[in-house]
Structures are given as structure tokens and as C-alpha cells.
Amino acid sequence: MNKGFTVWFTGLSGAGKSTLSQLLGKKLQEWGRSAEMLDRDTVRTNLSQGLGSNKHDRDISIQRIAFVCKLLTRNGVAVLAPTISPYRGAREMARKEIGNFVEVYVKCPLEVCIERKVEGISERALKGEIAGFDGISDPYEEPLNPEVVVETDKETVEESVNKIVQKLLELGYVSQTGSAGHVYSPEEEDKIKERLSRLGYI
Ligand code: ADP
Numbered sequence: 035m036n037k038g039f040t041v042w043f044t045g046l047s048g049a050g051k052s053t054l055s056q057l058l059g060k061k062l063q064e065w066g067r068s069a070e071m072l073d074r075d076t077v078r079t080n081l082s083q084g085l086g087s088n089k090h091d092r093d094i095s096i097q098r099i100a101f102v103c104k105l106l107t108r109n110g111v112a113v114l115a116p117t118i119s120p121y122r123g124a125r126e127m128a129r130k131e132i133g134n135f136v137e138v139y140v141k142c143p144l145e146v147c148i149e150r151k152v153e154g155i156s157e158r159a160l161k162g163e164i165a166g167f168d169g170i171s172d173p174y175e176e177p178l179n180p181e182v183v184v185e186t187d188k189e190t191v192e193e194s195v196n197k198i199v200q201k202l203l204e205l206g207y208v209s210q211t212g213s214a215g216h217v218y219s220p221e222e223e224d225k226i227k228e229r230l231s232r233l234g235y236i
Pocket of ligand 1: 045046047048049050051052053054116140150185186187189190191192194
């Protein structure tokens with residue numbers, strides 16, 4: 035079985051968590067890994083419905099996300115969890131719960147995040163959006179010792195994803211060819227089997 039792990043993306047809204055986790059998930063799947071992304075909509079519909087945005091409710095939501103990540107991780111899945119998770123304590127809880135935990139701090143200045151988020155929305159919605167923005171209405175506690183820091187106002191999406199891939203290689207969660215364990219795609223496996231059979235090995 036592949037070694038499971040969870041890539042936990044933390045950062046302000048608009049920093050680039052969803053974009054990076056989508057692209058990384060796609061790459062991991064291309065490399066033959068089973069990858070699951072706990073994206074915003076999935077979480078909202080299945081795990082945090084009815085919860086508010088106060089610290090207590092957010093901690094509960096993170097606990098539930100971490101629980102699902104733990105189950106998947108221990109079964110060899112590559113899990114991608116883009117969550118703002120502004121509180122350090124909750125992230126540390128998730129790290130302990132999950133074990134194979136790769137914290138990615140998706141770093142981006144607040145002004146840039148706001149610019150990205152509010153492009154195209156009305157002035158009234160803009161005021162509401164800004165008022166409820168983590169980093170303004172609520173604190174955002176920067177990670178002290180994350181495995182990876184990406185600076186999305188300075189890097190391209192590809193560069194940021196590559197930084198994460200490098201760290202996954204370094205930690206032994208994926209191998210050079212893509213995955214730890216199932217190194218080959220099904221098509222490649224078939225070709226290898228065919229060759230081995232021709233040579234009389236199988
Ligand atoms: P979040 O999930 O953190 O709320 P999104 O991924 O929805 O943020 O939005 C981030 C935006 O920033 C996207 O439009 C994306 O194209 C852009 N962006 C620019 N550079 C990067 C980068 N290096 N990594 C991730 N996103 C980036």
C-alpha cells in the first residue's frame with residue numbers, strides 16, 4: 035500500500051489554497067495515486083453545515099476535517115485539505131491526529147488576497163466580504179514551522195506546486211516517478227507484464 039499523507043493548506047481566503055490543491059491532486063492522480071480533496075463545497079455540505087464562523091465552531095469543523103483526513107491517510111490515500119484554518123492550535127491538533135501531515139503555508143499579503151477575491155463583485159457585497167475577511171474580522175495565526183511556505187504573490191502556480199512536490203519527494207511520500215508503491219500507470223504496468231510474459235518470467 036502507498037504511504038498515505040495529508041497536505042494541509044492554510045492561508046487567507048484568496049491566497050491560492052484551492053488552486054494549488056486542485057493542481058497537486060491532478061498531478062498525484064496522473065502519477066497513479068488515489069487522491070482526495072476535501073474542498074470547500076464538500077466540507078460545507080458534509081462536515082460543517084450549521085456551524086458558524088466563531089472560534090468554537092471553526093475548531094469543531096477542523097476536528098471533523100482532520101478525522102476524515104486521518105481515515106483516508108491511514109489507508110494510503112493522498113489527501114488534500116485546503117482550509118483557511120486560521121488558528122494555530124487547531125492545526126496542531128490536526129497534525130497530531132493525522133500523523134503524516136504536510137503543512138503548507140499559502141502566504142499572500144492581505145491586500146492581494148482581497149483584490150483577488152473581490153474582483154467583479156458589487157460595492158455592497160465588497161463591504162460585506164471585507165468585513166468578514168479573516169485577517170481583518172478574525173485573526174489569522176501564521177504557521178511557525180510549516181513544512182512548506184509558498185508565496186503566491188511572487189510565484190507562479192506551477193512554481194508553488196513544484197515546491198510542494200519537492201517536499202513530498204524529500205519526505206518519501208512520493209517517489210521520483212510519481213508515487214511510492216504504484217510507480218507505473220495501468221497502461222505501463224500492462225506493457226511491463228507483456229514484456230515479462232514474453233521473456234517467460236510470468
Ligand atoms: P483560496 O482557495 O486560498 O481562497 P483560490 O485558489 O480560490 O484561493 O484563489 C487564488 C487565486 O490566485 C487564483 O485566481 C489563482 O490563479 C491566483 N494565483 C496566482 N498565483 C498563484 C500561486 N502561485 N498559487 C496559487 N494561486 C495563485
